[in-house]
Amino acid sequence: MxxxxxxxxxxxxxxxxxxxxxxxxxxxxxxxxxxxxxAQLTASGQFRPRTEFRDGYSTLQSKDAETAVFTSQRTRLNVGFTGYRFKFFVAVQDVRVWGQDASTINRTTIAENNGIQLHEAWGEIMLNDTVSSIQNLSLKIGRQEISYDDQKVIGALDWLQQARYHDAIVLKYFNKGWTADFGAAFNQNKELLAGTIYNGVPAATSGYTAGTNGLGTNYKSLEYAYIAKKFFFGDISFLFLSDNFNKYTNVTAGTPAVTTKVNEQGIWTRNTTGFYYNVNATRKLKFEGSLYHQFGHDKNGRSLSSNLASITSTLQVGRKLFVGPGVDYLSGNDGTKAVTATSENNQFDPLYGTPHKFWGTMDYFYASSGFGAQGLLNYFLKAKYNLKDNLTLFADIHCFESANSLSNGAGGKQTSYLGTELDLKMSYNMTKMINIEAGYSVMQATNSMASAQVKNVTNANLTPQWAYVMVNIKPNFLNKK
Incomplete structure (x- = not known):
C-alpha cells in the first residue's frame, strides 16, 4: 500500500x-x-538419483541369475503461477538410467533414448470469488497427480521414478471440513476422424511405461466421486470410481494359427466403492483402515466381484518411537479351480494406488510383476524411531499368505504361506532441501512362492535381497534464503 x-x-x-x-x-x-x-510465481525443482542393488527384486530369480546394479535418475522442473481466480502449473521431468543414452561422440550411430516427459500441466479456475462463503470451489483441468487418503487405491506413486499422472478434469469443493471432488477422464491414442477405439497402450518413454497404472492396459475413460469429512476424532471418506476399458475380441487365423487382439466399439466397466478412516482413539493411539468392493467387469470382460479390507494401528511409545501391527486382506481366485473366460473374477485390483508403501518395498505384490491372482493376506508390524530431529529409522516385517488355496499341480493343495519380508530404511535430512535415504530388504520365500501357480521359477533363489541409496534435492529457486 x-x-x-x-x-x-x-x-x-x-x-x-x-x-x-x-x-x-x-x-x-x-x-x-x-x-x-x-499474484504469486513459484519455481522449484527435483534431482533424485537412486542406485539399486537387485538380487531378486520384484520377482524371484533362479539361483544362477546375476545380480543387477544400476542408477536411475529423475530430474524435474516445476513452475507455477497463482493469479486472480486461477492457478497454473507445469512439471517437466526427465527419467533415465545412467548410461542408457548415446554420448555426443557416437550419437549418430546409436539412437538416443529420450526420457523427457510432461509430468503435469494443468490450470485451475476458481469458481467462487473472494466474497463467497464457500472456502473453495474450483475446476482443475489437465495432466495432474490425483491422490487421496493413504494412497492405497489412488496415489501419485512417487516412489516410481516416472511417478503417475492422469489427464483429467476435477471439480473440487472444500468448505467447513467437507471435501467433495468429482473427476473424469477420457483417453485416446490419437486424433480420429471416426470412432473412439482405444488400444489402451500409451507410448513408452525411455523404457518406462508412460501409462497411469501397472495393468498393461490403460483405461479408456474414468469417472469418480470422492467425499470426505474432518471430525474432531479424525477423518472419514467415501469413494466411488468407475474405470472403463475398450472391448476387444481375439481373432485366430493363419497357419500356424496366430491369435490377434482386435479392439471394437464399447467398454467394459469396473466399479470400485468403499470407505477410508483415520481415527485417533487416544492421544497416542491411532487406527487407519479401509474397506472396498469391486464389481462390474474387468479389463478382459470377465464378471468381477472382489474385496479389500485393511486396518493399521500406530502407538506412540515415549517421544521418539512409533509401533503398530496391522493386516491387509485382498480377495483372489481359488487356485484349485480352473479359470475360464466366463468364470467370475474375484481378484481385487488396488487400482492406481501405491503398492510400494503397503505390501513390502521389494514390490512383489500388485506392482510390476507381482503376485495377486489368488489374493493376499499381509500381516505386518511397523516401527519408526526418530533418532534425531533430522534422522529417522524404519523397520517393517511382513508375513505374506495367499488368501485362497493353491494347487500343487497334482490335484492336491500346497501351503498358502508365501514368505516373510524384512524392510529397513534410513532417512536423513541434511538440510531442508537435501534428503538422503537408504534401505535394505530381504525375503525368506517358500516353495509356494516359486511354484508354477504363483511365480513359476525353477531352481529359485528363495532368499532374495534388495538395497538402494537415494539422494533427493528439491531446490526452491525463488527462495532467497
Missing part, C-alpha cells in the same frame, strides 16, 4: 508538468505493481 501511495504521489507530480506520456507510464507501473503483489 505504501508503494502504491508513493507512485500516486509521483503521478500527481507528473500531472503538474502536464506530461501525458509520463502519466500513462506511471499508471501502468502502478497497475503492474498491484497485480504482481496479488
Amino acid at each position: 505504501q508503494k502504491i501511495t508513493t507512485t500516486i504521489q509521483k503521478i500527481k507530480a507528473l500531472k503538474k508538468r502536464k506530461n501525458s506520456k509520463s502519466i500513462l507510464l506511471g499508471l501502468a507501473i502502478t497497475l503492474f505493481g498491484y497485480n504482481a503483489a496479488n
Whole structure:
C-alpha cells in the first residue's frame, strides 16, 4: 500500500508538468505493481538419483541369475503461477538410467533414448470469488497427480521414478471440513476422424511405461466421486470410481494359427466403492483402515466381484518411537479351480494406488510383476524411531499368505504361506532441501512362492535381497534464503 501511495504521489507530480506520456507510464507501473503483489510465481525443482542393488527384486530369480546394479535418475522442473481466480502449473521431468543414452561422440550411430516427459500441466479456475462463503470451489483441468487418503487405491506413486499422472478434469469443493471432488477422464491414442477405439497402450518413454497404472492396459475413460469429512476424532471418506476399458475380441487365423487382439466399439466397466478412516482413539493411539468392493467387469470382460479390507494401528511409545501391527486382506481366485473366460473374477485390483508403501518395498505384490491372482493376506508390524530431529529409522516385517488355496499341480493343495519380508530404511535430512535415504530388504520365500501357480521359477533363489541409496534435492529457486 505504501508503494502504491508513493507512485500516486509521483503521478500527481507528473500531472503538474502536464506530461501525458509520463502519466500513462506511471499508471501502468502502478497497475503492474498491484497485480504482481496479488499474484504469486513459484519455481522449484527435483534431482533424485537412486542406485539399486537387485538380487531378486520384484520377482524371484533362479539361483544362477546375476545380480543387477544400476542408477536411475529423475530430474524435474516445476513452475507455477497463482493469479486472480486461477492457478497454473507445469512439471517437466526427465527419467533415465545412467548410461542408457548415446554420448555426443557416437550419437549418430546409436539412437538416443529420450526420457523427457510432461509430468503435469494443468490450470485451475476458481469458481467462487473472494466474497463467497464457500472456502473453495474450483475446476482443475489437465495432466495432474490425483491422490487421496493413504494412497492405497489412488496415489501419485512417487516412489516410481516416472511417478503417475492422469489427464483429467476435477471439480473440487472444500468448505467447513467437507471435501467433495468429482473427476473424469477420457483417453485416446490419437486424433480420429471416426470412432473412439482405444488400444489402451500409451507410448513408452525411455523404457518406462508412460501409462497411469501397472495393468498393461490403460483405461479408456474414468469417472469418480470422492467425499470426505474432518471430525474432531479424525477423518472419514467415501469413494466411488468407475474405470472403463475398450472391448476387444481375439481373432485366430493363419497357419500356424496366430491369435490377434482386435479392439471394437464399447467398454467394459469396473466399479470400485468403499470407505477410508483415520481415527485417533487416544492421544497416542491411532487406527487407519479401509474397506472396498469391486464389481462390474474387468479389463478382459470377465464378471468381477472382489474385496479389500485393511486396518493399521500406530502407538506412540515415549517421544521418539512409533509401533503398530496391522493386516491387509485382498480377495483372489481359488487356485484349485480352473479359470475360464466366463468364470467370475474375484481378484481385487488396488487400482492406481501405491503398492510400494503397503505390501513390502521389494514390490512383489500388485506392482510390476507381482503376485495377486489368488489374493493376499499381509500381516505386518511397523516401527519408526526418530533418532534425531533430522534422522529417522524404519523397520517393517511382513508375513505374506495367499488368501485362497493353491494347487500343487497334482490335484492336491500346497501351503498358502508365501514368505516373510524384512524392510529397513534410513532417512536423513541434511538440510531442508537435501534428503538422503537408504534401505535394505530381504525375503525368506517358500516353495509356494516359486511354484508354477504363483511365480513359476525353477531352481529359485528363495532368499532374495534388495538395497538402494537415494539422494533427493528439491531446490526452491525463488527462495532467497
